[in-house]
Amino acid sequence: MECHQSVGWTRRVGGWRPRRSCAVTLHQIGPPDPARLSKHEGQHKYDHGHALILCGPPGHGGAARLAARAALRVGAGLVTLACPAAAIPENAARLDAVMLRAVDGGADLAQMLTDRRLNALCLGPGLGLGPVQAHLVAVALAAGRAVVVDADALTLIARSPDLAAGLHPGCILTPHTAEFARLFPDLAGAVGLAARADACRIAAGRARATVLLKGAETIVAGPDGSVAVHRATGARAAPWLATAGAGDVLAGLIAGLLARGFAPAEAAGTAVWLHVEAARVTGPGLIAEDLSEALPAVLRALLRQAETDSGSGVVTG
Numbered sequence: 001m002e003c004h005q006s007v008g009w010t011r012r013v014g015g016w017r018p019r020r021s022c023a024v025t026l027h028q029i030g031p032p033d034p035a036r037l038s039k040h041e042g043q044h045k046y047d048h049g050h051a052l053i054l055c056g057p058p059g060h061g062g063a064a065r066l067a068a069r070a071a072l073r074v075g076a077g078l079v080t081l082a083c084p085a086a087a088i089p090e091n092a093a094r095l096d097a098v099m100l101r102a103v104d105g106g107a108d109l110a111q112m113l114t115d116r117r118l119n120a121l122c123l124g125p126g127l128g129l130g131p132v133q134a135h136l137v138a139v140a141l142a143a144g145r146a147v148v149v150d151a152d153a154l155t156l157i158a159r160s161p162d163l164a165a166g167l168h169p170g171c172i173l174t175p176h177t178a179e180f181a182r183l184f185p186d187l188a189g190a191v192g193l194a195a196r197a198d199a200c201r202i203a204a205g206r207a208r209a210t211v212l213l214k215g216a217e218t219i220v221a222g223p224d225g226s227v228a229v230h231r232a233t234g235a236r237a238a239p240w241l242a243t244a245g246a247g248d249v250l251a252g253l254i255a256g257l258l259a260r261g262f263a264p265a266e267a268a269g270t271a272v273w274l275h276v277e278a279a280r281v282t283g284p285g286l287i288a289e290d291l292s293e294a295l296p297a298v299l300r301a302l303l304r305q306a307e308t309d310s311g312s313g314v315v316t317g
């Protein structure tokens with residue numbers, strides 16, 4: 001898609017605006033390669049990675065549980081939810097396939113991360129905004145793993161230059177518009193696809209990380225200057241995604257794909273496409289819980305289409 005993308009920014013009444021624009025190609029995110037999503041005979045669960053989802057205090061675990069379930073559904077071999085000891089009973093009552101570990105602070109998390117098999121982290125959904133959570137984020141970033149930085153972790157990073165300095169190319173930041181404004185206030189006034197894409201690209205360069213700016217038109221920008229867009233509009237509209245917890249599910253999908261070995265931008269683009277497809281399969285009445293439950297049908301259809309295209313007619317998955 002050709003798109004007028006700005007070059008540089010200038011301050012105007014009401015915020016920053018693109019200074020001038022030029023025609024560039026904005027890559028459109030399409031269906032993922034089914035071969036990247038399938039599992040094969042002879043593999044075991046540790047071949048598909050182990051995602052760790054950090055969870056907040058008792059009564060605030062719903063968002064992290066949504067993320068954890070999505071990570072497992074998208075194929076991570078193992079998923080563990082790390083929560084305060086006081087939240088174990090609540091989470092144990094709500095989770096089975098997702099494993100649980102008590103983590104009461106940064107020291108516990110650092111100890112846990114000595115297990116190198118924990119290869120992807122998800123920070124932020126329902127985490128909380130206190131000093132204990134800030135320390136958890138610092139420890140998680142310092143571990144140098146692939147990390148999804150979402151929700152409260154984004155707000156903590158926006159408040160702390162020290163935390164922001166810990167971001168690295170293995171990180172994927174997943175802000176909605178308000179979180180993006182907290183993180184990058186000087187880039188926040190961007191209106192329209194081209195300007196938002198440009199703002200996202202600048203943000204990714206500044207953060208030295210992948211930035212996924214959420215919305216009906218979701219932008220994925222890499223620290224290398226790459227920019228892609230997924231448009232959930234027109235024939236691919238998914239307005240029922242505007243529901244509490246949908247972003248937490250997206251964070252979990254990305255974490256699951258990172259655990260499976262996807263590179264950050266590939267994980268982000270694949271997760272956005274699957275997320276919208278799951279919403280479209282479910283349709284009106286969608287709530288966040290439905291997204292993970294729709295995923296098997298979405299994956300099956302992708303794999304079946306690949307078999308049909310290759311002419312074998314055999315669905316393996």
Ligand SMILES: NC(=O)C1=CN([C@@H]2O[C@H](COP(=O)(O)OP(=O)(O)OC[C@H]3O[C@@H](n4cnc5c(N)ncnc54)[C@H](OP(=O)(O)O)[C@@H]3O)[C@@H](O)[C@H]2O)[C@@H](O)CC1
Binds near residue numbers: 060152248
């Ligand atoms: N089931 C659960 O357990 C759930 C738990 N959750 C957890 O709750 C925590 C807080 O997350 P949060 O995103 O609700 O609040 P926060 O970032 O403080 O934003 C507040 C203000 O920002 C704006 N705004 C919000 N969204 C926007 C958007 N998409 N696009 C643009 N603007 C947007 C809006 O301001 P307004 O536009 O109304 O002025 C809003 O008033 C976090 O830990 C999360 O994981 C939720 O995920 C829900 C399900």
Ligand SMILES: Nc1ncnc2c1ncn2[C@@H]1O[C@H](COP(=O)(O)OP(=O)(O)O)[C@@H](O)[C@H]1O
Binds near residue numbers: 151214243244246248
């Ligand atoms: N109108 C819409 N069309 C398509 N996708 C949407 C729409 N509204 C929201 N979404 C998607 O739903 C998710 C909402 O995430 P977020 O705002 O973080 O919600 P929450 O914090 O409640 O999980 C994002 O992935 C966003 O792109």
